[in-house]
Amino acid sequence: MARATAADLLEPYRRKRDFSRTAEPAGAVAAPAPDGRRRFVVQRHRARRLHYDFRLEIDGVLVSWAVPRGPTLDPGVRRLAVHVEDHPLEYETFEGVIPAGEYGGGDVIVWDAGLWEPHGTDDPGQAVRDGELHLDMAGERLRGRFVLVRSDRNDRDGGRSGSEKEQWLLLHKHDRWAQAGWDAEDHTTSVLSGRTNDEVRARPQQVWHSDLPADRAAVPVAGHAVPGPSEAELAALEELAHLGNEGRWTVHGRTLRVTNLDKVLFPGRDGELPVTKRELLAYAARIAPVLVPYLRGRAVNLHRYPDGAQEKGFWHKEVPPRAPAWLPRWDNPDADPGETKTYLVVDEPAALVWAAGFGALEWHPWTSPTAAPDRPDYALFDIDPGEHTSWEEVVELARLHRTAFEHLQVRAYPKVTGRRGIQVWVPIARGPGFDETREWVERVSRTVGAVLPDLVSWKWQKRDRSGLARLDYTQNAVNKTLVAPYSPRPGPAAPVSTPITWDELEDPELRPDRWTMRTVLDRIAQRGDLFAGVLDHSQTLPTIT
Incomplete structure (x- = not known):
């Protein structure tokens, strides 16, 4: 033999x-x-x-x-x-x-x-x-x-x-x-x-x-490890809630003014108690060691809901004049008159806690770094369901994306949105501009959409899509964003946009809002940070013929 x-x-x-x-x-x-x-x-x-x-x-x-x-x-x-x-x-x-x-x-x-x-x-x-x-x-x-x-x-x-x-x-x-x-x-x-x-x-x-x-x-790996909040810091926030619902909280080496700690920001679900502002602040402090590497060196757009998720929110991009002096920020040199000039940059964990205290329930980083705002290092795929799109159809579209990435030999990382859809981040080496990345994403998206044409609309306006899903490649543009991994979303129980493995598309229990602020930290402890691979930006996009 x-x-x-x-x-x-x-x-x-x-x-x-x-x-x-x-x-x-x-x-x-x-x-x-x-x-x-x-x-x-x-x-x-x-x-x-x-x-x-x-x-x-x-x-x-x-x-x-x-x-x-x-x-x-x-x-x-x-x-x-x-x-x-x-x-x-x-x-x-x-x-x-x-x-x-x-x-x-x-x-x-x-x-x-x-x-x-x-x-x-x-x-x-x-x-x-x-x-x-x-x-x-x-x-x-x-x-x-x-x-x-x-x-x-x-x-x-x-x-x-x-x-x-x-x-x-x-x-x-x-x-x-x-x-x-x-x-x-x-x-x-x-x-x-x-x-x-x-x-x-x-x-x-x-x-x-x-x-x-x-x-x-x-x-x-890009970035540096960030220690989590100490038990003493978390206990201090708990104590503030009992002593008057506001005060000064020192966490991650910074002292922040916190107010209205018992205000309900998210309604409960399945018989659970609603989620308060105090819980949001504690979550921001605890998730920061995992999340900061995805935000570091990037402008962040904040989706604020100061009256809670049950009320209509609004986008807030400009760092307010009353923000603490230590807060990291970036002045956009290309801002036109009347546009946002100074953006928050979450270069340290306390900045994320400040954003939560500012009423930002969602955190959206730019896909390009402040060092090169016209050069993205992510290509983004957004499977945005329509009114008549079922969750099973969203998953089927995601599986087709998985097949496309395997065929192209591209590293791509999916996450559920916390709302209804699935998003995919593709890390890339800095070089191509937004026009090139948007064209590449559009080609892949249209190839996927052609397999199930009855599920997808390419109409720009939502009212013209007849309730069909949109594979939104237009988010690949300067100052266009998708929600950050581990960011809360405005819904009952504070659902979280959570990274998943491609294999989890076969899990019958998978849902876009399956994990919440109260459960996602346990998932990370058990399975690790499934999104960490996007921090490796050595990949170049292959030519699509």
Whole structure:
């Protein structure tokens, strides 16, 4: 039986992943180092369950086992190790977040790394196929002689591709590196960055781009981590509500004047109590660490409802003269007389709390940065349902968009609007102007609309659309905006525009207003920030013929 090629060995790995959605490296097969040195990496991986990924460089790939309780230096302990698919060598430095809904979704740190060499064989690949490998490891944490041995002796098919999910044992021999009682969970930081899994999940330091060479594939994520409000800060807001309904609240390092804290801003639903201004302020303070990166360096248009969502709102763009001096802002040099000149820029979390206190229930960032207001770095798709469009029809249109993006090999990120529709953000490298991005979005939209022409109208005026949906490409223009991810919307229970995975389009419980200010933070805690990929602006729009 012919030995599998290195390219064949990576096929199961590639088959399980959609590299338009996950930042993991697609992987190029590498030749062995000329000096014969072999690398290893162990990654602490919090997916559905915590486990350690134990990976050895063999035959140009990383042969991999999942070790639920982690490796140990204790020679009296044997660890279960489940043989999984081989990984590309570039994976040795992967540290970040695999999106929820993708294979292995969760946060990953490089828990240990170093060099290893086989003991008692010159062909470790064959040793793995035979079911027993002895190896000497020289890492920062794992040192000394280890043994990997297949525990299921009945499965010896001679091919590694057929051996996924085999159960093996990993153990350490009695040598000078052995330590009784040694536990991997006593060492929970990355040897690459010094961060914990929690810190990586809060803000991935880099993402992988599979279309780039390995030495340039790791690109820093834009923005910086922002700490959340402290329990003391949140308790102080609660106390203000009981002492007089207004006062001074210090949060995120700024002191804000807050008033009318018990005013109802959103009616309740399903028997819940209505949502007050105090709850909105607390939500703004808590969501700011996640939301600020999407607003930083951009003008923000505010949709204000000072009398609550049950009353008619209005757009407010100009920073008022009474705004605090510390509030970040931007003067638009291209503003004509009578147009808004000074815009809010949410460069820090307290600015978002100020906007909420100002009566802004919706937050809409520009699609271009203040540094280049005529050069967008997002292309926007808006599936705007008409009066007669059902939710099932909205989802069907979204699925067609998903197919279009897959065909074009474009990274695109959907979110429910919190009202009735679905929006999609496509991050792009700064360069094309609004005319070019609008034309590109229109071409994609018209291609999608042609598949279901009975559902879509291209009429400009809503009254002329006969209740049909509109695929609104016209939002791709300067000072045109779509609502920010995680922004509230004016509706019962304060629904939130929430990022979703493309796979969630198949969820029968999906609704555009499914998540609210009271539930979305739990979703983020469980699934992470599903929109984080839009912060990577390295993508160029492909030509549509």
